[in-house]
Amino acid sequence: MSSLPAPLTLSDHDRRQRTLRRRRRRETATAWAYILPAVLVVLGLSVVPFVWSLLLSFRADDLVTPSRWVGVDNYDALTQDPHFSQAVRNTLLYTGLYVPLSMALGLFLALVLNRRIKLVGLYRTLIFVPFVISATAQGVLFSFILDPEFGAANSVLHALGIGRQGFLTDPGQALAVLVAISVWSGTGFCVVIYLAALQDVPPSLLEAARLDGAGRWQLLRHVVMPTLTPVSLFLVLWQTINALQVFDLVYVTTKGGPLGSTTVIVYFIWEQAFKNFTAGYGAAAAYVLALALLVIGVASRLVRGRKPAGAVLAEGGAK
Amino acid sequence: MSATTVESAPAQARPAPVAAPRRRLPFSPWHLLLMPLSLLFALPLVWLVLSSVMTNAEINRFPPALWPSGIDLGGYRYVLGNAMFPRWFANSLIVSAVAVASNLVFGALGGYAFARMRFAGSRVLMVAMLATMAIPFQLTMIPTFLIMKRLGLIDTLGALIIPSLVTPFAVFLLRQFFLSLPRELEEAAWIDGCSRLRVLYLIVLPLSRPALSTVAVLTFLTTWNDLTWPLIAINHDTQYTLQLGLTTFQGQHHTQWAAVMAGNVITVLPVLLAFLFAQKAFIQSITSSGLKG
Structure with missing residues (x-):
């Protein structure tokens, strides 16, 4: 001054x-x-x-006795640990299925819900409700519904003449079942985000395109979808980051099993640190995950061509 | 954010009326798609409530009953009487209530300082705090456990409360909102000798209800629903939260599904009720935080 x-x-x-x-x-x-x-x-x-x-992460630590320095041994061991590489594979598979499925279903439902018909508020509520339910409650509920012996799912399949399924107890199915549960609870989030974004599609733009003779499909492809791109990018980032950190649902339903088929990275970290008491090893795995998340975050900033997080926050808050 | 106010959706652009008038349904054909789909989303929760009032005999036969023959409250009696659900409920309530209150108080104080006060180091501090939002919880959970252990807080509610006392998210969300408010009112009151605290309390906060409710809703949802941290910080069952209690209870009562489902209903009920009563605030909070995050 x-x-x-x-x-x-x-x-x-x-x-x-x-x-x-x-x-x-x-x-x-x-x-x-x-x-x-x-x-x-x-x-x-x-x-x-x-x-x-x-x-x-550079030490061997059992959370009780004094730790000792081991250099990069923990990281070295991670690269050779088949359990860790299995956890990485499982996490990537889970993410690769969950993110596109929840987003595609979310976009579809948002487009369908974005119209003036009766009961639309009720439909939106029903689709969104699972999102507020804790992963623990979801896990316990689906352990019951999908219980091979007492579950309602097998009962329905039985009525349809389909044989008994193992679901969460079948190594070949468990991860896919977890994806399905997550899609059930996570789609509502994509729906409300897309619905909010659809309200920002300028009506004048739609009107102009319509006057130019654009059909439904053309309107969707050339007017609506381009305006949704920033929101889609945000959702890819958000859903991916959340999917890579999945833990609660796995802990409650499968505890990483059967046969390690649902051991995800965070479950691996938790197991190393708090079950096997190899905290240094767990911390090294956590750093690998954090680095991956950081790379994804930075890459998405580059794609969006935006300023640092503070600026994005400021923009959002200024609305 | 009601979808009904949305300007003409693309699919409403209809081609010119066709010559032969088609017989129209008395309702929009979209209901044929939306009704079953939305029911599919609700079905697991309906099943949750139904099974909580079944008898174990109904559940444990194959194929199990899909509809209860009557309302049996045995499951509820069991979890309320024999298990520690009331205790866990109270624990969850204490942790969540403290987290919500303290995030509102400390978030507002911090947010206000960053939004309106000029002080040495404010920019550096703000950027540093923003950066910590990128640190995933998995990275900090092991040392946080060690810190809590050194403080002697493991196995106490304190270990659950302290890490959720205030989040950078609450500080920044409120800061952004405060920045959007006009300054003139505050400055006038301030020059007239009102303290910063009084200005914040009497002028700023009453105008900030949307942002405060967003902080409250999201803090409540995340603390009530959290399992990971209680699982690490709590071993003794008197200190369990509902989420931790529920999953442990399920592990121990594998075939008493009616009781497990009754416990599950008790676990989700507060969130569900809060959501149904304040649906608008919930959806707005989640959308706005999502779009801003």
Whole structure:
């Protein structure tokens, strides 16, 4: 701020400005007091663990006895661990199925729901409700429905003349069943996001295209879809990041089994750290996952050609 | 965000009327698609409620009954009387309520400082806090466990409460909202000698209800529904949250499905009720946070 030469008489406006400036100067302490709780929690339980985890990943640590330095041995071991590579494969398969399925179904349902007919609010509610149910409750519920002996699913299949299925107990089916459960609960999120985006399609644009003789399909392809691109990119990123971190559902339903067919990366990390008490090894696996997430995040920023996270937040918040 | 207000959807562009008038359905043909599809989404939850009032005998025969012969509350009696569901419910409620309240308070304080106050280091601090939002929980959970262990908080609700006291997300969401409010009112009150805290409480917060409800809804959803952290931080069953209690209970009562489903209903009921009563706020929160995230 440039200081102007002091005027001989102070107008009311100038006096106000001076009071403002004086009070602002004394504010640093107050401001710090306001942000201190947030800073403490973030510093203590995010920044410190972030660094600690990195150090941990270079050590052998059983969470009880003093740890010892092992260099990059943990990372070396990861590359040779068949369980870890299986976890990576399972996670990628799960993500590769869940993300496109939930998004395609979400887009389809949003397009169908985006019209003025009766009961549309009820349909939207029913489709969205599973999203607020915890993964634990979903897992327990589907363990029951899909129970090979007592489950309703086999009962229905039986009535249709189809033989008893193993579902979550069948190594060949379990991962696909987990994807299906996640699609059931995760599609509602894509629907509401797409529905919100569809409201931003400029009506004038639709009208103009219609006057130019565009049919339904052409409108969808050349007018609606292009305006949805940013939202689709966001959903790809969001769904992918969430899918790569799937854990609760796996823990509740299969505990990584049968035969490791549903062991995902986070389950592997949890198992190493809190079941086998090889915390350093688990931390190394966590760093591999975090790095993958970071690469995806940065890549998506490049694709979107946007500024850093702060700018994106600011844009969204300015609405 | 009601879809009914949306301007003409693409599919409503109809071709010019055809010569031979077709017999029209008394309702939109889209119902034929939407009705079964949306029921398919609701079906597992309907089944959840139905099975919670069945008897174990009905469930444990093959093929199991698909409809209860009557309402049997044995499952509910069991989980409320013999199991520790009431205790777990209280634990979940305490953890979630504290998390919601403290995120509102500390989020508003922090957000306000970043939005309106000029102080040394504010920019650096803000960027640093934003950056921590990119750190996945899996990376911090092992050291966080070690920290809680050193603090002697493992197996207490404190271990669950402290990490969720305030999130950078709450701070930034509120900061963005505060920035969108006009400054004039606040500055006038401030010059007249109102303290920052009073300005925040009397002028800013009453205008910020949408943002505050977003923080409340999302904090409640994530803390109530979380399993991973309670699973790590809690071993003793008196300190379980509902999610942790439910999955443990299922493991121990493998064939008492009616009781397990009754426990499951109790676990999802608060979220479900909150959602049904404040559906608009829920959907708005989730959409806005999604689009901003």
